[in-house]
Amino acid sequence: MTGLFISFEGVDGVGKTTQVNRLHNYALERGLQPLVTREPGGTPVGLAIRELVLHGIAAFPSFAVTGGSDVVEEGDDLGPRTEALLYAADRAQHVSQVIRPALQRGQLVVSDRYVDSSLAYQAGGRELTVDDVRGLSTWATHGLMPRRTYLLDMDPELSHARLRHQLDRLEVEGDDFQRRTRDEFLKLAEAEPERFVVLDASQSPDDIWQRIRRDFDALTAESGISGSSEQDSR
Structure with a gap:
């Protein structure tokens, strides 16, 4: 039996986690036994990679010992290719283990981020080539892609204003980086309209959820995925 793979994408602050949680709860009500995961960090190995890619080598000060003391220099930060390889390593483990x-x-x-995030952030934001990043992710995942991807789209200046936590390495990048990332997400959606559903993330969470729910109901019916709930059994 084959399950159903769904991903959520978008720049930081668009409300992905809110909608992932809503879909999780709705799927539970329908008796679908959903597995919710994320990238990076969906496995124990991935958690270590997550700390490194989001916070740099400063997350592991004991790794950067200079002159007998823990010193992290600005030049010790990850290069774009190193970053892309680490995300691919996280994804390879995530796919095979989870x-x-x-x-x-x-x-x-249901995954909060997947391959499209690498294409948007590393190929778009970091300006690596799309073909290189796509090839790396395809190799890492054996070509596994979601059946549906919900892209929550918003101007990064507006979405980043919503952030209430200490910003990570990608979130602190400048406006040009954020715009390139958003533009790459939209290019990906335009190239694969059968997989992507683009949602205006400036709308209310309830309005966004209603669109996702309607599409999800149609998708599960089409895919033959069914569950049972107390309501169904009555």
């Missing part, structure tokens, strides 16, 4: 086994069990898998 996503593919769950799909083989017939589960619904």
Whole structure:
């Protein structure tokens, strides 16, 4: 039996986590036994990679010992290619340990970020080539892609104003980086309209959720994914 793989994408602050949680709860009500995961950090190995790619070598000061003391220099930060390779390593482990086994069990898998984030942030934001980043991710995942991707789209200046936590390495990049990232997300959606659903993230969370729910209901019916709930059994 084959499960259903769904991803959520978008620049930081657009409300992905809110909608992931809503879909998780709705799927539970329908008896679908969803597995919710994220990138980077969907496995124990991925958690270590997450700290490195989001916070740099400063997250591991004992790794940067200079002259007998823990010193992290500005030049010790990750290069764009190193960053892309680390994301691919996280994804390879994530797919082999979490996503593919769950799909083989017939589960619904919902991931907060996946391949499209690498294409948007590393190819768009970091200005690496799309073909290189795509090839790396395809190799890492054995070509596994989501059946549906919900792209929450918003001007990065507006979405970043929503952030209430200490910003990570990508979130502190300048306006040009953020615009390139958003533009790359939109290019990806335009190239694969059958997979992407683009949502205006400036709308209310309730309005966004209603669009996702309607599409999700149609998608599960089309995919033959069904569950049972107390309401269904009455």
